Amino acid sequence: MAKRADIFCLLVLFLSSVSAIIDDSQNKQVYVVYMGSLPSQLEYTPMSHHMSILQEVTGESSVEGRLVRSYKRSFNGFAARLTDSERERVAEMEGVVSVFPNMNYKLQTTASWDFLWLKEGKNTKRNLAIESDIIIGVFDTGIWPESESFSDKGFGPPPKKWKGVCSGGKNFTCNNKLIGARDYTREGARDLQGHGTHTASTAAGNAVENTSFYGIGNGTARGGVPASRIAAYKVCSETDCTAASLLSAFDDAIADGVDLISISLSGNNPQKYEKDPMAIGSFHANVKGILTVNAAGNSGPVPASIESVAPWILSVAASTTNRGFFTKVVLGNGKTLVGRSVNSFDLKGKKYPLVYGDVFNESLVQGKIVVSRFTTSEVAVASIRRDGYEHYASISSKPFSVLPPDDFDSLVSYINSTRSPQGSVLKTEAFFNQTAPTVASFSSRGPNIIAVDLLKPDVSAPGVEILAAYIPLISPSEEESDKRRVKYSVLSGTSMACPHVAGVAAYIKTFHPEWSPSVIKSAIMTTAWPMNDNTTGFESTDVLASTEFASGAGHVDPVAAINPGLVYELDKSDHIAFLCGLNYTSKTLQLIAGEAVTCSGKTLPRNLNYPSMSAKIYDSNSSFTVTFKRTVTNLGTPNSTYKSKIVLNRGAKLSVKVTPRVLSFKRVNEKQSFTVTVSGNNLNRKLPSSANLIWSDGTHNVRSVIVVYIGDYS
Structure with missing residues (x-):
């Protein structure tokens, strides 16, 4: 395992x-x-x-x-x-x-894009001429250039704006799809771990038909924008993944002419912005009109574990899709239990003796199926484990299944009550129509401890059991005993969610190439689906599973995001004012901004013109009142009127007032300002209280999440 x-x-x-x-x-x-x-x-x-x-x-x-x-x-x-x-x-x-x-960073499909309604075919709206001009910079472990996902068949030359190079090292060749590569590891830009190839193909890989993992999850693997170009920046070697390399990639990618940056990496702990390489590099990218999309981290379900915390970054949590991989265990008494794994091995229904325990003598388990809470065996025929925290399907070098706690306990009871217990592990099947989306247990949670009035993560996207391109150098299980080699494999993590949102951002940019990073980000956030409250399968300790600290504004909806109606715009001066509110000095900000800066001392970080609204309350026993000031820009139709509506979540006892309650626009690009006042008392110390503000003109529903919370999470 x-x-x-x-x-x-x-x-x-x-x-x-x-x-x-x-x-x-x-x-x-x-x-x-x-x-x-x-x-x-x-x-x-x-x-x-x-x-x-x-x-x-x-x-x-x-x-x-x-x-x-x-x-x-x-x-x-x-x-x-x-x-x-x-x-x-x-x-x-x-x-x-x-x-x-020079801190180290961690590396954090055939159905996921269909789940996002971005289906391949004539019914999906596409702008191929612009899409082929979009360049996505992927900062990762490199890329496998020979993968069919990166073939340049049918592609013309790179866009004229491209200023990069193909510096991938020995036996590495770029083409008109994979237009650039840089290496900061001395290994060459070729992917030796599979991670970078997987993420790049998820964001912008070609449509490749009849892909699967040994028949599991069969379909067409593709990225969100298959006609766009990829530039690979290898910042992670097999041994390290440093801040120095990450900043070098930012320095080059911005100058190379990429349109978007996708980074499926995160640090060990959140850092103040001036000491956070991700925040530093992405700030300068943002100033140049380049949106950075970043994985939220895989430290969930621990509260305050979010590692991607800057307002100019689009931070992505991982969630499920409506397809899951399940592996049945059939017992000698005919009972069937359903677990999770990506098991390509077929025992053809043959039953083997079951042995239960956490410590084994290898000679006693040879030719048998090991049942254990923790361990596996090299000599056993198969293994069955108890799911303590994963809640997703993974790959092993032998047949196996991971059972939910109740089913595992039922299996142990059968073993203990039967003279010669037997069972079999079947090949994995894909099932649809499960309750989705829900946030993955491993996905990092808020609140944001660097800027406590800034809600993070921003959105969630598919990050569980994603099938995408892989490398032929290593086995899909990464176990030495596993001799299999595959072109496409299944991985889970916020690493997989991040390129989905990068693909969504690129998709939006194909229709609106003039949109700034903040407009694209706002469109994604205010059109996101509210997340499912179902937390079945999560540990009972994961109290934040269905809150905005897990999913941010919700689950991305690329089709709705190309026509958001109203957007919350931000520019460099807004972010500088936000940093002023966090007590950065004018002298420091002048160096960062490259221009004169004067901090007034009156800027509240919660008044950053962000698509979500969040405030930390410091006294749960008294009443409170907080206000948020926002400005929206009309990107819908002229002569439109938007009415406000407040929807409280999970029985929140809040009073929310919007002033004015109606916004009337005479023209496109017109701006209107409003104030949201939230009041209440006796907040729950263990859960945030939240509501949704929805501006609607009858066609567009522009939703902003509002969260107030007590600071008992970090």
Whole structure:
């Protein structure tokens, strides 16, 4: 049985217990020095400046061995090997925003796009001419260029705006589909782990018919925008996945001309924005009109585990689709139990002796089926485990099934009460029409501990049991005893959800290439489906399973998002004002923004013109009143009138007032402002209280989630 991390995280940290990569021979660590925007002076040369800083703080004339990376195309900074005292000196220098350790990051279909109503065929609205001009930058473990998902059959040359390169290393070739590749790991851009190939094909892979995992999940595998182009940026090797590499990819991708960035990675813990490489790189991408889509993290169902927390990032939770992979266990008494796995092996109904326990003598289980809460056996015919936390199907090198707790206990009772218990594990079947979508148990939850009045994640998307392209170098179970090799495999994680939303964003951009990142993000959030309240299959401790801390605004709906009606727009100045409200100094923000900044001291972060509204309440025993100020832009029709409606969730005892209650627009692109006032008392300390604000003109329903909560989660 593959480890949980192998299925949905593909954990690549061999140094996960430390926050910096250490050069033991000289007692130096690799630190990232962030210096904000590039100065506008023509005579400024970033590399020379970075070298002079290192020479000054180290006292060494030759510092080439100290400099790890220099960021000089899209923003300013560098990574270098420094001692603690040198780090402190750099941090105090004029023009330096922050210095932080070179932390490691974690790596976090045939039916999922159909579930999102984005079906392949003549009934799906497409704009192929624009779609072929869309370039998605994928930051991951690289890519397998020979996969049929990345064939350039029928593709013309890359868009003229493309300024990138194909620098994939030995025996690596790009084409008119996979138009660019860069490597920051010294391994070459070829994917050696399967993760990057899987995510890239989910976002924008070609439509490939008759794909399956040994017949399981058969159908057409494709991305959300099959006609678009892919640029692969390999930031993760087989051993590490560093901040220095991530920032290099941002530096290059922004200058290369990508339209969107998809990153299925997350850090160990949320960081303040000036020390968060994901937030730093995506801020500069956003300023250049590039939306960054990022996996929320796989640390659920723990509250306050969300790791993607910046407002200029679209943070994605993982949820189920209406297709699930189930594996039946047939007992000797004729009873059938239904578990979860992706089991391609067929025992043809033959029954074998069942052995129960958590510790085994290998000689006693050979030729039998092992039943255990935790362990498996190399010599057993098959294994049956108890599902303690996963709630999704994974792959193993032998027949197996993971049973829900009640069914597992029923199986143990049968074994204990039967003289010669027997059973069989059948080949996996795909079942549809299950209750969906629900948020996956592993998906990271809010609240956001960096900006407590900013709701994260933003949306959810399919991230459970996703079939997409894979690599032929390793087995799908990643077990040494497994000799199988596949072109398409099944993975689960927010890593799989992230490229779905990147594909949705690209799909929207094909109809509205002029839309800014904030408009695309708003369209996705305000048209999302409210999530299903059903929490069947989750641990009882997962109290946030059906709340906005798990799913954000809800489940993405790409078809509705191309015509949202009203949107919440944001630009660079709005984000700077938001940072002012978090007590960043004008001096620091001037370096980040590359222009003069004055903080008024009156900006509340909750008044950022965000599509959702959230406020942390600090006293649950008294009454409270909070207000949110918002402005919407009409992208629907001229001469339209929108009426407000408030829908309370889960019995929330809130009073919500919208002023004005009606918004009238005479023209497209006209803006109207309103205020939402929320009051109440005696909030539940264990669950957020929430409501939906819906602006409707009879055609569009523009939904914004409102959340108030007590700070007892972190």
